[in-house]
Amino acid sequence: MKNKEFYFFSSEDRSNLPEPSFSSLPRWRGFNLTNKFSLKTNTPFLEEDFKMISSLGFNFVRLPMDYRIWIKSNDPKKISSSAFIEIDSAIRFGIKYGIHICLNLHRAPGYCVNPPLEEMDLWKDLKIQKICAMHWKFISKRYKQIPNKYLSFNLFNEPPKDLKPEIYTDVVALMVKVIREERDDRLIIADGLDYGRKPVLELIPLRVSQACRGYEPFKLTHYKAPWVKDSDKWEIPSWPSENNNINSLKKDVFSPWKDIEKKGVGIIVGEWGAFNQTPHDVTLRWMEDCLKIWKEYNWGWALWQFKGNFGVAESYRKDVTYSTLFEKGPMFDLKMLELLKNY
Numbered sequence: 037m038k039n040k041e042f043y044f045f046s047s048e049d050r051s052n053l054p055e056p057s058f059s060s061l062p063r064w065r066g067f068n069l070t071n072k073f074s075l076k077t078n079t080p081f082l083e084e085d086f087k088m089i090s091s092l093g094f095n096f097v098r099l100p101m102d103y104r105i106w107i108k109s110n111d112p113k114k115i116s117s118s119a120f121i122e123i124d125s126a127i128r129f130g131i132k133y134g135i136h137i138c139l140n141l142h143r144a145p146g147y148c149v150n151p152p153l154e155e156m157d158l159w160k161d162l163k164i165q166k167i168c169a170m171h172w173k174f175i176s177k178r179y180k181q182i183p184n185k186y187l188s189f190n191l192f193n194e195p196p197k198d199l200k201p202e203i204y205t206d207v208v209a210l211m212v213k214v215i216r217e218e219r220d221d222r223l224i225i226a227d228g229l230d231y232g233r234k235p236v237l238e239l240i241p242l243r244v245s246q247a248c249r250g251y252e253p254f255k256l257t258h259y260k261a262p263w264v265k266d267s268d269k270w271e272i273p274s275w276p277s278e279n280n281n282i283n284s285l286k287k288d289v290f291s292p293w294k295d296i297e298k299k300g301v302g303i304i305v306g307e308w309g310a311f312n313q314t315p316h317d318v319t320l321r322w323m324e325d326c327l328k329i330w331k332e333y334n335w336g337w338a339l340w341q342f343k344g345n346f347g348v349a350e351s352y353r354k355d356v357t358y359s360t361l362f363e364k365g366p367m368f369d370l371k372m373l374e375l376l377k378n379y
Contacts, residue, residue, distance in 0.1 A: 039174055040117055042124055044131075044181040053095060053136055053185045056223050058243045061302035064136055064336035065376070066096030068307060070344060072123070073142055074150075075104040081126040085342060088362055090133035093377055097135050098306060098338040099126060100142035100193060103171055112145045112167050115174050127179065131186055138225065138338070139175065140190035140306075144168050149194045149231060159195075159203055168207075169214045176218035188223040189215060190247060190306060194231040204229060205238040212242050227306060228293075235296040246301055250308025250326050250337065252289045253280050257322075260313035273314055275322040282325040290329060297333075305330060305337035309346035316355045320375060327379035339376065348372050 054062035066089060071079045081099075089097065103112065106119035123139070130137040142148065145168040146158025156164035172189070179187055191211050195204055208226050215222050224244045228234045232249035239246065251257045256273035258264045276282065297303045308326065310319045330337055343350040349366040358367035 039177050041177065041181060042127065042179045053134060055185050056136075056188065056245075057184075057302065058223060058245045059300040059302055061245050061304050061336055062136075063331075063334050064096035064304065064338075065379075066094040066098070066135065066336075066338050067342035067347070068098045068100055068338050068340045069126075070100060070341050072099065072101040072105055075102050078102070078105050080122045081129065083125075083129050084362075084365070086126075086129035086133045086135055088365060089342065090135055092361075092373070095135055096138070096336060096338055097126075097130060097342075098138040098140055098190065099123070100140045102143040102148075103141060103145055104143065112164075113170070115171065117178075120178060127182065127187065131182075136186060136188065138188045138190050138306075139179075140193055141168075141171070142193040144192050145171060147192060147195070149196070158192075159199055159207060165207055165210055169210050172211045173214040173218065176215040176222060180219045184221065184223040188225055188245075190225040190227065192227060194227055194249070195229055197230040199229055201229060201236050201238045204236060205242070208239060208244065209242055212244060225302075225304065225306070232306065233289075235293050235301070237296065237299075240296075240299060240301060244301075245304065246293075246296065247304050247306035248290070248293050250305045250330075252285065256280070256314055256318065257308075257310040259311060261311045273318055275318045276325070282328065285325060286329055290333070294333060303333075303335050305335055307340040308337060309340045312345045312351045312353045316353055316369075316371070320371060323372070324375055324379075327375070331379050348376060 056062050071081050106116050108114040108116050127137050146154050146156045146164035148154060158164050158168060191208060212224055215224060225247050226239055226244045227247045229236055235246055255270050258267055259270055259273050260268050293303050341347045343366055345351055349368045351369055356369050359370050361368050
C-alpha cells in the first residue's frame, strides 16, 4: 500500500470559502453527490456537477463513499492508491469552483446502515476498528496539505440506534487520533447516534463537530420508499398538520442539537430531503419550514441528493414540470431549486 499526498496549489483557490472550526461551522449549503455511495454504482465525479452547483450559488458537497471501492482483492487491509485518483479530482473541482468537500465513509470497514451487512462489527471488534483507522489514516495523510476551508472528514454515516454512546466515543476517538497524527487541526465531523437523530455529549472532549439529519417526520420523507417496509401502506403525508409543523420540528427534532451547540459543538445537517413519492406541494412546504429553522440557527445543510430520487435534479416526480438550465445538463425541479437558493 503506497500513499501519495495530494499536491495542493494555494493559487488554485478562486473562492471566498469561510474558515471553519469544530465549535463553529459555517452555514455551508449544498448537496450530497452519490457517485461513490456504493460499489455497485461507482462512477467518476463529474466536473460539470461542481460547476453547476457553484454557478447556482451553493458551496458545499458531501461525498458519501464505500470503502470497497479502493480495496484490493476484497481485502480491507489492502488499499489501492490509484482508486483515489477520482476522489482527488473531486477535491480539485471543489477548490476550483469554491465548494467545500466533506469526505464521508458511508460504508466503513465493519459498518454500513445499508445492506449488505459487514462481516465484522466495527462497534465490537477491535481488529476491524484498527483496519478502519488505517483507512482514515491513509486518507488523512493523502490530503494533509489541504486546509480545513476546503476539506473536512465525516467519519461514519448514521451509527445505529442501539449503540452505546461510550462505545461510539471510543471508536470515534481512535479515528480522531490517527487522523490528527497526520494533521493535528483537521476538521472532523461525527454523525449523531440513532441514525443521526441524537447528539452525543460524550464526543465533546474530542473537539469534533456533529451532524444531524433532516428526515423527520419519517412518514413524510420516506413515503412509499421501496426500502422501507410497509411505507406503501402509509397515509398520504400532509404538511403542516396539528401535530407536525415548524414548532414540533424545533421542539422535538432540533432542540437537543441546539442545546449541544451551546456547549461549543459546530452543527451541520449532513443529509435531508424527501423521496419523490411525497406530493410535491407537501415536500416544498415541509422543506421551507426546515430551511427557516436552519437559517435562524445558522446551520449549514446538504440535500440528499443533487441528482436522484431525493434531489433537485432528475428526481422523476410525476407531479413536477422539469426544466433545463444548462446546455446538455440535467432536468431541474425549478420550484425546489428556487426554494433552496432563497435560504
